[in-house]
Amino acid sequence: MEYIEQYQRYAALIEATLNTILPEGKMLCPPEGEMPGKLSEAMRYSLLAGGKRVRPVLLLAVCDMLKGNIEEALVPAAALEMIHTYSLIHDDLPGMDNDDYRRGRLTNHKVFGEGFAILAGDGLLNYAYECMLSNALRFKDHLEGHIRAAEAVAKRAGVSGMIAGQCVDLLSEHHDPDADTLFYIHTHKTADLLTAPLMAASYIAGATEQQRTALERFGACVGVAFQIDDDLLDVEGNAGEMGKATGMDAQHGKMTWPALVGIEAAKARSNLLWQQAKEALDCFGEDARFLQAFADALAKRKK
Amino acid sequence: MEYIEQYQRYAALIEATLNTILPEGKMLCPPEGEMPGKLSEAMRYSLLAGGKRVRPVLLLAVCDMLKGNIEEALVPAAALEMIHTYSLIHDDLPGMDNDDYRRGRLTNHKVFGEGFAILAGDGLLNYAYECMLSNALRFKDHLEGHIRAAEAVAKRAGVSGMIAGQCVDLLSEHHDPDADTLFYIHTHKTADLLTAPLMAASYIAGATEQQRTALERFGACVGVAFQIDDDLLDVEGNAGEMGKATGMDAQHGKMTWPALVGIEAAKARSNLLWQQAKEALDCFGEDARFLQAFADALAKRKK
Numbered sequence: 001m002e003y004i005e006q007y008q009r010y011a012a013l014i015e016a017t018l019n020t021i022l023p024e025g026k027m028l029c030p031p032e033g034e035m036p037g038k039l040s041e042a043m044r045y046s047l048l049a050g051g052k053r054v055r056p057v058l059l060l061a062v063c064d065m066l067k068g069n070i071e072e073a074l075v076p077a078a079a080l081e082m083i084h085t086y087s088l089i090h091d092d093l094p095g096m097d098n099d100d101y102r103r104g105r106l107t108n109h110k111v112f113g114e115g116f117a118i119l120a121g122d123g124l125l126n127y128a129y130e131c132m133l134s135n136a137l138r139f140k141d142h143l144e145g146h147i148r149a150a151e152a153v154a155k156r157a158g159v160s161g162m163i164a165g166q167c168v169d170l171l172s173e174h175h176d177p178d179a180d181t182l183f184y185i186h187t188h189k190t191a192d193l194l195t196a197p198l199m200a201a202s203y204i205a206g207a208t209e210q211q212r213t214a215l216e217r218f219g220a221c222v223g224v225a226f227q228i229d230d231d232l233l234d235v236e237g238n239a240g241e242m243g244k245a246t247g248m249d250a251q252h253g254k255m256t257w258p259a260l261v262g263i264e265a266a267k268a269r270s271n272l273l274w275q276q277a278k279e280a281l282d283c284f285g286e287d288a289r290f291l292q293a294f295a296d297a298l299a300k301r302k303k
Numbered sequence: 304m305e306y307i308e309q310y311q312r313y314a315a316l317i318e319a320t321l322n323t324i325l326p327e328g329k330m331l332c333p334p335e336g337e338m339p340g341k342l343s344e345a346m347r348y349s350l351l352a353g354g355k356r357v358r359p360v361l362l363l364a365v366c367d368m369l370k371g372n373i374e375e376a377l378v379p380a381a382a383l384e385m386i387h388t389y390s391l392i393h394d395d396l397p398g399m400d401n402d403d404y405r406r407g408r409l410t411n412h413k414v415f416g417e418g419f420a421i422l423a424g425d426g427l428l429n430y431a432y433e434c435m436l437s438n439a440l441r442f443k444d445h446l447e448g449h450i451r452a453a454e455a456v457a458k459r460a461g462v463s464g465m466i467a468g469q470c471v472d473l474l475s476e477h478h479d480p481d482a483d484t485l486f487y488i489h490t491h492k493t494a495d496l497l498t499a500p501l502m503a504a505s506y507i508a509g510a511t512e513q514q515r516t517a518l519e520r521f522g523a524c525v526g527v528a529f530q531i532d533d534d535l536l537d538v539e540g541n542a543g544e545m546g547k548a549t550g551m552d553a554q555h556g557k558m559t560w561p562a563l564v565g566i567e568a569a570k571a572r573s574n575l576l577w578q579q580a581k582e583a584l585d586c587f588g589e590d591a592r593f594l595q596a597f598a599d600a601l602a603k604r605k606k
Binding site: 028029030032033034035036038039040043086087090093094095096109113114115116117118119121122123125126127129130133134136137140143144147148150151154155157158159160163164166167168170171180181184 | 396471
């Protein structure tokens with residue numbers, strides 16, 4: 001199957017799973033086990049806003065590559081998208097980046113108010129774990145693999161992962177950039193949540209240690225390259241194509257790779273990382289066709 | 304052992320566990336697996352602010368009562384306190400209740416700023432699951448019980464539990480109170496997170512269905528009574544004793560039981576619920592001594 005068709009097939013599975021596990025609610029005070037209408041509306045507004053589904057697609061693709069049961073991986077994949085979405089909702093809040101637009105639409109707090117945006121974000125984060133735990137109990141024969149997968153997600157999304165990166169990012173605003181801090185921010189703020197689906201899939205599908213190490217290396221390279229490209233697009237892109245305001249990094253005094261080494265050196269660094277990402281997949285041979293194409297496609301984002 | 308000594312013994316175990324799993328961090332960009340100093344400082348500020356530890360104490364007490372291994376329950380108990388604390392940090396934010404004081408100290412965002420308070424809350428929530436998952440893998444012989452415990456916590460803390468209650472609470476501000484909505488808010492905003500430790504302990508210690516049902520009933524009564532008392536204290540208490548501003552419910556237009564039925568009827572309702580809570584424990588006989596004393600002690604809070 002062609003790369004694009006395969007990507008669309010994965011994305012459609014994720015869309016369907018998200019719609020199933022987070023249905024529209026209608027009542028203010030719903031029956032036991034359901035969520036209030038306004039809460040599901042706020043969560044769905046950001047979750048079903050047409051994201052690229054990069055993280056869950058990675059999880060399904062790696063599960064497929066390792067000959068795992070994709071049925072078992074659907075909910076963990078959806079959970080990763082929920083975690084990614086919660087982080088965007090909270091990032092956009094006035095107390096954080098104070099952004100009005102995201103994926104071409106008003107940000108969550110602009111539509112539902114700050115209080116609801118905080119709760120919608122909290123809700124998505126908590127629900128991600130609730131769903132992964134229930135899913136693990138549904139596939140009890142592989143309980144330990146599922147719990148190792150959920151733990152890998154928690155570590156990379158958490159206080160020594162993505163949240164650590166966001167904190168250092170916040171603390172580094174309006175400071176002169178240095179390479180160590182920048183590498184820490186990119187590794188944790190961005191790469192960790194791209195490595196999370198690879199690790200989760202490796203546990204769900206029962207990968208070898210060698211395969212897991214290769215996937216981790218792939219994720220680390222892709223993640224940092226992805227963030228450098230994001231920083232480049234913020235400098236060189238235009239708001240219409242990006243679906244959000246550009247030039248925001250400079251305005252917020254963010255530490256970025258272009259600010260540290262200049263635009264050309266940042267592009268060279270990104271190119272090298274994309275190449276290293278693809279080399280990390282060598283041990284999978286032909287089976288890694290989809291991941292190779294995925295890296296090529298993502299690398300093309302930058303101008 | 305006397306009730307108060309026993310409570311202090313449990314509380315000391317929880318304090319020690321919290322300090323172990325969330326140590327002080329010192330570096331801006333720490334080594335792999337550690338958290339940035341400022342993040343742990345913000346999380347510890349609220350987590351170690353001398354709370355009563357009601358929820359984790361309940362978890363340990365029920366585990367003890369059911370002859371479970373308390374060693375296995377320490378981290379889930381600490382995780383519940385992290386979830387409770389994150390909900391307070393986010394509740395106090397300007398976009399939510401906008402409170403300046405909590406437990407007699409400045410609220411998290413007043414000390415660390417809004418961005419950090421959002422991240423510290425997110426961090427505590429995510430870390431609660433990270434710790435429960437790692438703990439489950441540590442006690443692999445009881446893996447399924449631990450995962451059922453974590454799932455029970457997730458359900459009651461989440462979008463059909465505590466967060467659902469917070470949403471309906473927010474949506475009901477400045478509306479005329481009605482009994483159904485009020486019951487929904489109290490059940491979910493407050494009772495669910497008091498039932499969570501009971502359910503978690505029941506799975507960790509391997510309770511019977513009958514025992515679990517009794518504990519669930521106990522939690523539902525305690526939780527609603529606890530919230531009615533909180534509402535009464537907000538009307539009748541004084542800020543010095545409470546460690547936070549009083550009279551805030553009226554100021555925020557909150558739906559409360561005293562506002563619906565008056566102070567005396569609210570007190571009668573609370574008294575009845577405390578009595579029903581204690582009756583729910585009948586099936587445990589003498590083993591429920593601690594829980595009975597716990598209910599008596601909490602019931603005395605209100606004026």
